[in-house]
Amino acid sequence: MADFNVSARGVGSVNVLELKGYLDAHTAPELEKAFNKLIDDKSFNVVVNFKDLNYISSAGLGVFMAYVETMRENKGDIKFSNMKENVFNIFDLLGFPVLYEFYKDETEALEKFKVQ
Amino acid sequence: MQLTDNIAALRNLSALVDFANLINSSLDLSFTLNNILFTCFGKFQTTKGVILLAGSGGVLELKAAKGFSNQALEEFPSVKIDEYDSDNALAEFKSKNRLNFCRDFNSSNGLKGYILLGERLSKKEYTPEDYDFLNTILNIGATAIDNSLIVTELKELNRELDAKVNQLSSLFDLSKEFSGILKVEMIGKLLLYSIIGQLMVSKYAVITCRQGAFTLLENKFPPDKLNPVLSGTDLLAITSVLKKEEINKDLESFAELGVDLIVPMQIKGNTKGLIMLGQRLAGQAYSKSDIEYIASVGSLAIISIENALLFQETLEKQKLEKDLETARNIQKNLLPKSVPKLNSFEIAAFNNSARQVGGDYYDLVPLSKEELLFAIGDVSGKGVPAALLMANVQAFLKSICKQKMPLNLASNFINDLVSENTTNGSFITFFWGVLNDATRELTYVNAGHNPPLLIRNNEIKKLRTGGMILGVMATVIPYNSETLQLEKGDLLICFTDGITEAMDPDFKEFSDEKLEEMALNMNGGNPSDILNKIMEEVKIFTKGAEQSDDITLIVIKVN
Numbered sequence: 001m002a003d004f005n006v007s008a009r010g011v012g013s014v015n016v017l018e019l020k021g022y023l024d025a026h027t028a029p030e031l032e033k034a035f036n037k038l039i040d041d042k043s044f045n046v047v048v049n050f051k052d053l054n055y056i057s058s059a060g061l062g063v064f065m066a067y068v069e070t071m072r073e074n075k076g077d078i079k080f081s082n083m084k085e086n087v088f089n090i091f092d093l094l095g096f097p098v099l100y101e102f103y104k105d106e107t108e109a110l111e112k113f114k115v116q
Numbered sequence: 117m118q119l120t121d122n123i124a125a126l127r128n129l130s131a132l133v134d135f136a137n138l139i140n141s142s143l144d145l146s147f148t149l150n151n152i153l154f155t156c157f158g159k160f161q162t163t164k165g166v167i168l169l170a171g172s173g174g175v176l177e178l179k180a181a182k183g184f185s186n187q188a189l190e191e192f193p194s195v196k197i198d199e200y201d202s203d204n205a206l207a208e209f210k211s212k213n214r215l216n217f218c219r220d221f222n223s224s225n226g227l228k229g230y231i232l233l234g235e236r237l238s239k240k241e242y243t244p245e246d247y248d249f250l251n252t253i254l255n256i257g258a259t260a261i262d263n264s265l266i267v268t269e270l271k272e273l274n275r276e277l278d279a280k281v282n283q284l285s286s287l288f289d290l291s292k293e294f295s296g297i298l299k300v301e302m303i304g305k306l307l308l309y310s311i312i313g314q315l316m317v318s319k320y321a322v323i324t325c326r327q328g329a330f331t332l333l334e335n336k337f338p339p340d341k342l343n344p345v346l347s348g349t350d351l352l353a354i355t356s357v358l359k360k361e362e363i364n365k366d367l368e369s370f371a372e373l374g375v376d377l378i379v380p381m382q383i384k385g386n387t388k389g390l391i392m393l394g395q396r397l398a399g400q401a402y403s404k405s406d407i408e409y410i411a412s413v414g415s416l417a418i419i420s421i422e423n424a425l426l427f428q429e430t431l432e433k434q435k436l437e438k439d440l441e442t443a444r445n446i447q448k449n450l451l452p453k454s455v456p457k458l459n460s461f462e463i464a465a466f467n468n469s470a471r472q473v474g475g476d477y478y479d480l481v482p483l484s485k486e487e488l489l490f491a492i493g494d495v496s497g498k499g500v501p502a503a504l505l506m507a508n509v510q511a512f513l514k515s516i517c518k519q520k521m522p523l524n525l526a527s528n529f530i531n532d533l534v535s536e537n538t539t540n541g542s543f544i545t546f547f548w549g550v551l552n553d554a555t556r557e558l559t560y561v562n563a564g565h566n567p568p569l570l571i572r573n574n575e576i577k578k579l580r581t582g583g584m585i586l587g588v589m590a591t592v593i594p595y596n597s598e599t600l601q602l603e604k605g606d607l608l609i610c611f612t613d614g615i616t617e618a619m620d621p622d623f624k625e626f627s628d629e630k631l632e633e634m635a636l637n638m639n640g641g642n643p644s645d646i647l648n649k650i651m652e653e654v655k656i657f658t659k660g661a662e663q664s665d666d667i668t669l670i671v672i673k674v675n
Binding site: 024025026028029032057058059060061062063064065066069070087089090091094095098099 | 278283285286289290306313314316401403
C-alpha cells in the first residue's frame with residue numbers, strides 16, 4: 001500500500017501542510033482530516049508544500065476543491081508550493097492554475113499572505 | 117531609374133529570405149502569424165492587420181491581430197469561412213477599421229483563412245507589386261502555418277489524451293478503493309472528490325434513492341432549498357444525463373439552485389442515485405468525455421454503495437434475529453418446563469411457534485397437593501406483538517393462581533386485566549380448567565377458545581361453557597364454569613387452531629372433523645403417543661408446507 005503523510009506546522013498566521021508520498025483515493029481521507037482540523041482551529045491561511053509528494057490522483061485534487069471555498073469565504077486561501085513537475089502537470093492538465101496560486105517555494109507563498 | 121528598381125527588388129528579396137528563414141524555424145503558430153503581420157507592416161508601412169483562420173465548424177477565428185485596442189477586437193463578429201464575402205457584420209468591421217487590403221490564403225488542402233491589412237501610413241493605395249509581394253509571403257507562410265496548426269492540433273490531442281489517461285487512472289484507482297469500503301459515507305466522499313478534483317466543481321450533491329426515499333450523501337447546495345426540490349421531483353424518473361439546457365427547460369427548480377448537470381447512477385437500468393453538479397469554476401461546459409467520466413465513476417460507486425447498504429442491512433437483520441432468538445428462549449422459559457406427575461391423570465403437551473416467537477400459550481400450575489390448573493390460549497396475531505401479550509397473560513395467570521379464587525370469578529378477573537392491556541382489537545381465546553387428583557373432577561371455563569374434546573366411550577363432548585374471548589372489553593356478563601366428573605379412560609384433547617387450520621400446499625385445512633375422527637380412533641396408548649400421532653398426522657397432511665400458525669396441543673388421559 002502506498003504511503004502518505006501530512007504534517008502541519010504554523011508559520012506566523014499561516015499554516016503549512018507538508019505532504020509526503022502518494023495522495024490518492026485511499027489516502028485522501030488523511031488530507032481531509034488535516035483540513036478539517038484547520039477549519040476547527042479557524043486557520044484559513046494555508047500553504048500546501050508538495051516537496052515530498054510523488055503522486056496525486058483526482059480524488060486527491062478533489063480534497064482541495066472541497067475546502068478552497070471555505071477558506072476563501074473566511075478571507076483565507078489555499079496556496080501551493082514546491083510542486084514536482086509530474087504533480088504539477090496533473091494540476092495543470094485539469095485547469096487548476098486558473099483558480100489556485102502555485103509558487104516555486106514555500107517562502108514565496110508565505111510572502112503572498114503577508115502582502116494580502 | 118533602373119538602379120532604384122533593382123534596389124527595391126533586392127530589398128524585397130532580402131525581406132523574403134529573412135522571412136522564410138524565420139518562420140520556418142518555428143512551429144509556434146502565433147510566432148508565425150505575428151511574423152507574417154510584422155513583415156507586412158514593415159513592407160507596406162501599415163499599422164493594422166489581422167489574420168483569420170478557420171477554426172472548428174468553419175468559423176473564422178482571430179488568430180493574430182496588431183494595432184487594435186482590446187475593445188475593437190471584441191467587436192469582431194462570428195463569421196463562417198464560406199460567408200466571408202457576404203457577411204455584413206464582417207464588412208462593417210472591415211470598413212470601420214479600414215482593413216481594405218485583403219487576401220485569402222490557401223494550403224495544400226484548400227482555403228485556410230484571410231489576412232486583412234489596414235491603410236498605409238502614406239495613405240497610398242496598395243500597388244500590384246504589393247499584391248505580388250503579399251502573395252509570395254502568404255505562399256511561404258502557408259506551409260509554416262500548416263505545420264504549426266498540425267503541431268498545435270497534436271499538442272491539443274496530446275493534452276486530451278493525457279486527460280483521458282488521467283481519468284482512466286482515477287477510475288482504476290477508485291475501483292480498487294471502492295471494492296474495499298463498506299461505509300456508504302466514505303464511498304460518497306471518494307466519489308465526490310474524484311469528480312470535483314477532476315472537473316473543478318465546488319457546488320455538488322450526491323444523492324442515493326432507496327425504497328422511495330432519498331438520502332443526501334454529500335451536498336453543497338443550500339439544503340433548505342434543495343430538500344423541497346428533491347421531495348417534489350420523481351427522482352427515479354431521471355434515467356439519463358441531463359445537461360444545462362435540459363435542466364433549464366424541464367427542471368426549472370433545479371436550474372434555480374444552480375444545477376448544471378445531473379447524472380443518474382444506475383444499476384441494471386434502474387436509477388439508484390443522482391450526482392448533481394453546479395457550474396465548473398473555470399467556466400467550461402461539461403464535455404462528452406467529462407460526462408462519461410462522471411457516469412463511470414457513478415456506476416462504480418453506486419454498486420459499492422448498494423453492496424455496503426446490503427451489508428449493513430444483513431448485519432441489522434442478523435442482530436434482529438439474534439434478539440428474536442433471545443426472545444424465543446425467554447418465551448420457551450415462560451412455558452412449563454416439565455409436566456407434573458399425578459395419580460389420576462397423565463398429561464402430555466406440545467407447543468411450536470410458526471415464527472421465532474408466537475402467540476400460543478399453555479400452562480400447567482399446581483394449585484395444591486390435589487389440584488392442578490391447566491390452561492391453553494391463542495393470542496390474536498403472530499410474532500412479537502402476540503408474544504408480548506402472551507407473556508402478559510402468563511404473568512396474570514401466575515398471580516391469579518395465588519389468589520385461590522373459584523375459576524369462574526378468576527376468569528372475570530383475568531378478562532378485566534387483559535382488556536386493560538390490549539389495544540387495536542387484539543384478543544385471546546382462552547380455556548382453563550382445574551383437575552382434582554383425588555376426586556377426578558374437572559372444573560373449566562372456556563373463553564371463546566376452540567372447544568377441547570372430551571372423549572368417553574367413543575363419544576365426543578365439546579367443552580364450551582364459559583363466556584366471551586378475553587381482552588375485548590371488561591367483564592359485563594360473568595363467566596360460567598362447568599364441573600365434570602371424569603372417569604377412568606376418559607381422554608381430553610385441548611388444541612389451538614394451528615392444528616385444525618393447518619394447511620396443505622393447496623390451502624386445504626386439516627379441519628375439526630379430521631381431528632375429531634382421529635380422536636375417536638385413538639384406542640388406548642398413553643397421552644404422549646396420542647399427541648405424537650396427531651402431530652404426525654398433521655405433518656403428513658401439510659406435506660411439508662410451511663407452518664403458518666402457532667401450534668399447541670395438550671392431551672390428558674384419566675387413569
